[in-house]
Amino acid sequence: MDYTLLNSIQDPNQVRNLNSNQLLQLADELRSFIIDIVSQKGGHLGASLGVVELTIALHYVFNTPEDLLVWDVGHQAYGHKILTGRRAEFHTNRELNGISGFPKRSESEYDAFGVGHSSTSISAALGMALASQLNNDFEKQHIAVIGDASIASGMAFEGLNHAGVTDANLLVILNDNAIGIDPSVGALKNYLTQVKEGKNPRQNNMIKSLNFDYTGPIDGHNLPLLIKELNRLKKIKGPKFLHVITTKGKGLQLAEENQVKYHAPGKFEPKTGKIIPQDESNLPPKFQDVFGLTLVELAKTNKKIIGITPAMPTGSSMKFMMEAFPERAFDVGIAEQHAVTLAAGMVTQGMVVFCNIYSTFLQRAYDQVIHDVALQNLPVIFCLDRAGLVGEDGATHHGVFDIAYLSCIPNLIIAAPLHEIELRNMMYTAQKSLEHPIAIRYPRGRGKLLDWQQEFKEIEIGKAVSLRKGNKIAILSTGTIGTDASQAIDQCVNPEDVAHYHFPFVKPLDERLLKEIFENYTNIITIEDGTIIGGFGSLIDQWSRKNHLKNNIYNLGVPDAFIEHGKVSELRKICNLDTKNIINLLNTLITT
Structure with missing residues (x-):
């Protein structure tokens, strides 16, 4: 598709200069652009397609970033990122050193609040609104966009409950598409369905009963209507609630028909939406x-x-x-x-x-x-x-x-x-x-074994396992990263020098076997796919100190930092948890 109009948009100020026909053209181009990039790179598709018109309307009506826009979870924020100066680098979405798949404060001034877990938007936006009041800024707008699955969470209700007894300048927009990742469930979902179908009397509106100015439900794909309604609500003081009906995956037929699969479908054909098949017949299970x-x-x-x-x-x-x-x-x-x-x-x-x-x-x-x-x-x-x-x-x-x-x-x-x-x-x-x-x-992704459905065996709680004996060094691992440790041992300069023990139980620790290991090996390496501070290695360190032992202990794990996005193999390298780093440490200890 020709992205002439979209390519001219560097920030929302340029969106605000468009006429009504151009806004509709921008919606078409933005939706196609998201499909084109996600089809090649992967990522969250359906949610962002469903809010294209809403995204444009929000940035058209409100003076972002001065007006504060908070997205709940962030699965639906791709259009927002593209319109706020990140179009040229959107192809790096979720890649190492690329842009994040979620709103992130350090990435853009337009990302008012960092998100990833659901149901935080109302509380965050309310906090911003109350702070604005204390700063005597009564004109600033504060908008929370939340889905029907997220609003059912307790934290969202806590935010609504508090907002309803304030005069905060807060607008909560409910993006109601009846699905999160899987179809929405519960009594609230049934209530919203009744509202959409006109079966629930307005006088029994639960949002109104919480002291919100309620509007809706309205068509979330009708761009002129959205703009008109947002302009009206912008002038109303106090807590407001706009109920918007959208279709997840809007604009891509297969994504509309298979909303669970197309939440994050992997690579697919952009024109048809057909997912590119992968032969999984001879692969180990997830x-x-x-x-x-x-x-x-x-x-x-x-x-x-x-x-x-x-x-x-x-x-x-x-x-x-x-x-x-x-x-x-x-x-x-x-x-x-x-x-x-x-x-x-x-x-x-x-x-x-x-x-x-x-x-x-x-x-x-x-x-x-x-x-x-x-x-x-x-x-x-x-x-x-x-x-x-x-x-x-x-x-x-x-x-x-x-x-x-x-x-x-x-x-x-x-x-x-x-x-x-x-x-x-x-x-x-x-x-x-x-x-x-x-x-x-247990981890995300596939295991290593094809013949995994074997007869059940009871495991002794707290019992560790010796995987191989060695002469000089002992590796203590827990979890599936032990497989990587085994591969590293096989590739080091002298595998016979390295013993390997697997700890299926981090708590309770197998203290009897630990005592035997520390008596026989001076150098101990702990390996885990978790934080070094407070993790498996820390527990081994603590046990060693408690028993007044002087062995050399080397802890491998996730360092004291938030690890960003990228392929697992890339992130393990950053954390020095890759096979090459383990081999280097083994070779150093073996030859010392």
């Missing part, structure tokens, strides 16, 4: 599928097994459980706190609950893990998907903190399988007779 299929296998023989996920049935592969046993699988929406305490409540009644949450999202339910689960010693089984470095989603999504933030909690077992078979066996062991809560962490 860890999420190992979890999902194993859960179904266990649930067939254990009728007390329950599955819970906060809005990630596809991403976590809980969908398999939901299809096989719909009455025993629950998608609770974007509500991690609720998911954890719901699981705890079920466990008190004898259920065996697998609570599946991305590692980075469990951070949002930290108090519930401590207070509602561990303090009461309830054996909830947390399955932490996307543990470790996750790649292109970057700093907001890396699951590198879980060992550090969980290891200090009493009663909680922390496990990290070496491979798919061990993940299955950990799940099998956990559902049999566990007396404590457990967190099983």
Whole structure:
């Protein structure tokens, strides 16, 4: 497509100089540009296509960046980035040293607030609005754009509840397309559907009852109507709420028809939208599928097994459980706190609950893990998907903190399988007779084994494993990064000098084996796909000091910094966790 008009836009000031026909042309070009780039580079597609008209209208009506625009999550912010000076570098989206896939304050003055996890926009924009009042700036506008899946989260309700008793100059725009990553769920979704269908009497409007000036629902793809309504709302003081109806994937037929698949479809043909097929017939499984299929296998023989996920049935592969046993699988929406305490409540009644949450999202339910689960010693089984470095989603999504933030909690077992078979066996062991809560962490992406669906074996909790003996150095690893450690040993100058021990359990540590290792090896290397501070290596250091040992310990892991976006292999190199760096350290110690 010819991007003559879009190529002339360097910032929103130029958008504001366009006439109505040019704005419609800009919408067509912007939508096609997003499709062209994402089809080649990958990324989040459907959400940004759905808000093209809304994005243009917002920058046309409001004086950004002086007026503050906050996007919730940020999946839908590609058009925003392109119109705010990042068109020429948009092809670097999510690449190492390229622009972020999410709004980021350090990247642009137009990104008023950094986002990545959902449901923060209302609180952030309200904070900005109240600060503006204190600064005697009563003309500045503050806009939060939030989706129907995100607004169902507790934090969003907290923001609405507070905003309704203020006179803050806040506009909340609900981008209602009935889907987040997976279809929206819950009573609020049903309420919004009734509103859209005209079945809910206006006098019972729940947003109005919270003291917001409510408008809508209106067509979010009608650009002139959006501009007219935003101009009207701009003149109204106090908290306002605009309900906008959009279609996720708008403008690409297959993306509209397959909204879950086209949330982030990978590479596809830009004209047709057809996803470029990949031969996966001879590939090892994704860890999420190992979890999902194993859960179904266990649930067939254990009728007390329950599955819970906060809005990630596809991403976590809980969908398999939901299809096989719909009455025993629950998608609770974007509500991690609720998911954890719901699981705890079920466990008190004898259920065996697998609570599946991305590692980075469990951070949002930290108090519930401590207070509602561990303090009461309830054996909830947390399955932490996307543990470790996750790649292109970057700093907001890396699951590198879980060992550090969980290891200090009493009663909680922390496990990290070496491979798919061990993940299955950990799940099998956990559902049999566990007396404590457990967190099983595993990475994003594929494993290494084709023959992974083997007969279940019970694992001894807290038992570490000797993978190979050596003469001089001992590597202690936890989780799937142990496979990389094994490859490094094979490629060092003298593999016979290096012993390798796998610790499936970070807590409790196998202190008996640790004592034997420290008695036999002067140089100890710990390796983990998580933070060095507070992680597996730190626990080994602490154990060594407690026992007054003088061994040389070298900790490899994620440094004390937020790691940005890029391929996992690139990020591991930055963190000195790549095979080459491990080999170099081994060679140095061997030859010293």
